[in-house]
Amino acid sequence: MHRIGYLLTDGFQMLALGTQSIFEFANAGLEQPFYQVEQYAMEAGGVRSSMGVTVSCKPISEAGRLDTLIVLGATDPLAMPAPANLVGFLREAPLWPRVAGICTGAFMLAEAGLLDGRRVTTHWAYGRILQQRHPNASVEEDRIYLVDGPVWTSAGMTAGLDMVLALVEKDLGNDVARTVAHKMVMHQRRSGGQTQHSELLQLSPKSDRIQNALSYARKNLHRALGVEELAASASLSPRQFSRVFTAETGQSPARALEGMRLEAARLMIEQSRHPLEIIARETGFRDRRHLREAFVRGFGVAPQSLRRESRV
Template structure:
């Protein structure tokens, strides 16, 4: 039996405990109760969430008597307004060395950092607070564009739904890839994102205002292995090339060529992180002229070559 303890404090994000469904369904898929889950707080009793919903908790056990294998610390909506209580930090310092692993979901990473558990380690958090985490805790190597990071026994995730990816990664580590895939399927998750995957979506960043431009972007994403000229995109939405370029730039703030390169980069990065395809194949499938062209685009867009992205993804997994 692997015991998971969720450490909750007043104002915790409800989304954090939604990740318990991952472990619940892992038990279903495994056909036996592999995980046992409990909600804890330092004082015990009811704890109010960010939605003012009360959740009953057990009092956190003395570390010497704790049988919890994995501690998961929930984040709060605004980690900058108030720090974690000293009792919580003291508990984590003692319990962290005894547990198999400790995780911070979203801004729960701030609590781990305050407790000193992230010193000298790689970590991530919600992109909105990543810079502040780095400034407050310079001893932490903050990577603000990762879904989750595993550094030894310490796990941290980006914001909100990224906690589901972190929980699925734990299931994969404990029970294997097939169980994790089955759990993701039962939870109707589109895919299990790798830890090295970006927190940001190119499609969301473009945010077109009209259905026509959205249709053009959808067409581009489905046909990245083609040349995708302005003329092709304009034809797909029944506009002249000149009118299409003008409307596209006005709505997205980017030229069609730059936006298409962004979509190619996102697709290539995902393939590199989640597959073992050679880089030549990745370049061909995502519409780059060749491997060298893809490398130039990666350095321009991400500041690192494709090989570094693959290396980081494997290290995070």
């Protein structure tokens, strides 16, 4: 039996607790349950979530040896910092075989020194703050989740589901993880190297004209697209288009177009076996080298590294 302990503090996010459903469905598909999941806190009793729901917990001092400890974060880790006794416990306890922090749970792990010298992530809104407060950690603030040795960290909200599904895949294999994802009406998990944001969602233009131009660009990424062509799709002059586009999205058309190309290329790398030369051509990059340069600039990793990670 693989013992998993969820460590809760007041103000924890309910959605993070919902990741337990992944372990539940994993057990349901096996002849014998593999996971035993329990809630813990520093003291026995009820722990109040950010929504006001109280969850009964056992004292972590009585947990014994856990195979995986998962620390849940608070909605606002600045307003509700990690309790000193919890940080002390994490700092003094021997490292469990696997430790994970969902969302801002990374702050508690960092306070205890468990993230020193490791690549980690957290909710995008708190990534820079985590890095400033804990310079010995290497915070990659735009990743879905990261694995560095026995330490796993995820971004916020639904990214916790991706990370926990990856835990199941590591423990029980891809077939079990795929079955769990299907039961939970999830896509197969997003890879850890994936950006936390969708380029189109991040742009979020206000007018239909600019939205139409973005839709046109997305359908024609395989071609060279200039401002004149995009402006024509929005029924604007190139000058008007550039001005309105930048005002509504906060980006120039050229920068936004490269972001869309990168996102399309990332999806093809993760979800297909096409050679990088074909992916570069289909997403509008000049060649494989141009794709790699844009990837390193945009994601901090080479396309080959992302493909290896997604296959693992």
